[in-house]
């Protein structure tokens with residue numbers, strides 16, 4: 001298996017915004033703390049630059065924390081890294097299998113049973129039938145849902161739904177792991193097991209990308225911090241140094 005690595009070169013992501021053509025852009029000074037850069041395209045349409053001039057090289061073993069105010073571009077960057085978005089300019093080279101724990105409930109079919117949802121998700125994650133067979137029993141056990149596993153997902157309580165989504169999403173140990181916030185779900189009994197499982201998945205990943213607003217979480221998990229501001233990299237380097245500048249203490 002090849003080593004995991006990521007290289008983004010001059011990445012830009014632009015969102016066209018429809019029905020906003022009356023917006024006055026006379027004053028282009030960015031006074032707001034939040035958001036990407038609002039601009040006009042060549043044809044006069046309004047666009048939001050979610051990311052601009054992003055150059056990042058990430059090697060095996062790195063644990064990257066992403067910080068930035070609301071709208072700074074963290075989610076957009078995580079989506080580029082997970083292959084959900086393609087850059088509108090520049091290139092994104094992502095080597096290694098990648099699992100994103102953003103929106104773990106996405107893709108779950110409420111009409112299907114818990115067991116069927118496990119299969120659906122496993123297929124979506126690109127697993128082979130042999131791999132699915134191997135891990136599905138373990139996932140069922142981990143959820144602790146008992147006979148509910150064969151009832152439709154829509155009949156589950158919120159906590160039960162989270163148990164299922166969490167168990168499925170963390171069942172594989174990817175080379176590249178992408179997360180926003182630390183997943184911690186369920187009641188006390190489940191949370192303990194969930195935390196242990198998260199620690200295992202995180203420590204076995206060759207590359208971790210974690211977007212968070214929690215200084216403690218970032219400092220205890222990351223070897224490098226990237227600070228995004230208005231869609232650009234403001235600072236990239238030592239966690240303590242970047243955190244001191246971003247959090248201001």
Ligand SMILES: Nc1ncnc2c1ncn2[C@@H]1O[C@H](COP(=O)(O)OP(=O)(O)OP(=O)(O)O)[C@@H](O)[C@H]1O
Nearest residue numbers: 015035036048050068069070071072073074075076
């Ligand atoms: N689908 C979209 N259409 C238009 N603009 C978008 C879209 N998605 C993101 N943006 C814009 O891109 C910029 C970056 O958004 P993004 O969601 O990446 O920020 P973020 O750092 O994750 O913010 P938060 O901390 O609030 O989640 C924002 O200005 C946002 O308005």
